[in-house]
Amino acid sequence: MKYRAEIDGLRAIAVVPVMLFHAGFGLFSGGFIGVDVFFVISGYLITTLIINDLDASRFSLLHFYERRARRILPALFLVVLFCIPAAWFLLLPEDLTEFSRSLVAVATFSSNIFFWKESGYFSTAIELRPLVHTWSLAVEEQFYIFFPLLLMAVWRFGKRAAVWILIAGFIASLAVAQWAAYNKPEAGFYLLPTRGWELLVGTFAAFYLQRGPVRTSTRINNLMSALGLAAIIFSVLMFDKMTPFPSLYALVPTVGAVLIILFALQGTLVHWLLSLKGVVGVGLISYSAYLWHQPLYAFARQYTLGKPGVAVFLLLGLLSLVLAYLSWRFVEAPFRKRSSAGMSRTVIFGTALSGIVVMMSLGIGGHLERGFPGRYPAFQTVSQSLGDWGDHDECYLNGAQSDARIRACVNRQPFVYLIGDSHADAISASVRARMQAEGVNMVTWAYPGCLPIRGTLERPRNKQQACQKYKKQFARYFAEYPAPVILSARWRAYMYGTGFDNGEGGIEFSRNNTQSIVLGDPDGDLDRLIEKELIELRSLAPVIVIDQIPEAGWDVYRKVVSRSRWKGAYDEITTSYDVYRHANARVNALLDRVEPGIDVVRTAAIVCSDDTGRCRDTMNGLPLYRDDNHPAPILAHMIADEVWHKLESHVVRKSPADTGQAGLQPIDGFY
Known part of the structure; x- marks a missing residue:
């Protein structure tokens, strides 16, 4: 196969945006599409090698797999070898456990499946996972x-038949990807059936070019190759985490890559740009980079327990390129050449x-040792203070449930509703315990990333069907069985669609960028809709709104546990009260407008002090938060007490011994 320098240049165009995106540079919000460009390149190169050998009747699976092993495994083993001691010194026990399991996944070529299964709402942020990028490998x-x-x-049926079969596979894969982007986004992002079409895009280019260059x-070559490069640049700059992916949107960068492969011939401007020595050099080391x-990025984040500064990421990016050159020069290149001494x-x-066995052994050992x-x-001590996440009562409803189950719950009189997102989930067990102590049952409806207000749509549109249901x-x-309702949600995040920055280095990781819009009217007045919904609820039963619980910005649990290893005794962890006020001015203004008829639990009064100007993230050395925003049991219990103080005037209590018995009247016990 003839060497094409511009293909290595295209690799550089792919890897640099990925690195900048993972560093968190907002300008490159679509840098993740570099992976899609890599898929196209791989599909093109691999197919070219295979069909040329099939045409010459010399294709060997053993030889093919040997070439892939030479290309992929040596550098991968080297990076994993670096990660293992770094993980030992920097990762918390649960993170090291997950890292250990990821070693097994990498060794068995299944890390995409592993990270898909570990991509739940409360899982470790992807930015903190050292090997998460191996999903694409x-x-x-x-x-x-x-x-x-x-x-x-x-092949026995002929090349034309092979192409038509691949076209059918391409259409099927793209159709599944389009559906999954809106219905099963995590699976769609990670799995081969929804990514295969991108590799097949490169495959079609290989079949086309087998006859010779265009x-x-x-x-025309200049125009088409320039359009291809423009499509990639457009995707890097204009796409972001709100873009459903890999849906039809992914056609933009993948078709752009194919246009470059087909038309960036000698004599074109794009060929000249991509063949520049420096660009080709970055392309040659792109895999190692x-x-x-x-x-490097993940361990830096783990060490700082926040988001390192721009200068740090630039230095880490440069270090990545230096290490990439060294591993390419002394590891990749020697192993790829069969002529190298001892490389049979x-x-x-x-x-x-041997490498696979070692990785699996270490991974299994780390998992078993927790x-x-x-x-x-x-x-x-800290883990015990956090307890078990979640409310395990049968009247805790994670999303829509069967009518029989719900009716059994609403017939337990008296009762209250708690509805909301993951914040409602985080406090549900504590609020339930407080209610039960007062002889009141509780029905919880909670769904992560779902604002409990009708007529809203959350972006990105992950799990929207379940949320709306x-x-x-x-x-x-609620209309059939009206009862006091408690609402708890991360109001600020839905209004602004951004994570929280405490102004002191605690910048929340971007997994929480969820914004709500008015259903059917993206430019509609969200605040007004929330007010209207609260007032409508109040027309049927008492309403208690838990305001925006102060956010920490940094992961409080990680900060507490990590400090115990490296710094021993430490002061309590706090954040600025003024930052909280400023970040939540819009939320508080909305609640001020509805408060005359609706009870509001002001959670800042629990953890923040006007005298010190600080909000507590810990109490007596124990975390008040499970992460950077979800209340831990200590804080949840305090919130539950405040909720009861607001609620007790609306409830005619029964003794705790009477709870759990079905009532005959839907609103018995309330006025």
């Missing part, structure tokens, strides 16, 4: 396993098997 590895077998099977004028950058097929497969918690003196179901039962 797993997609390619799975493609390399199955694609040659498919081509070998269909025979069009230099003017991709491997190195995420562990037997050595390659033996080394690969991340070696003895490394952190405060771990056990839960809100409709609550509204139906």
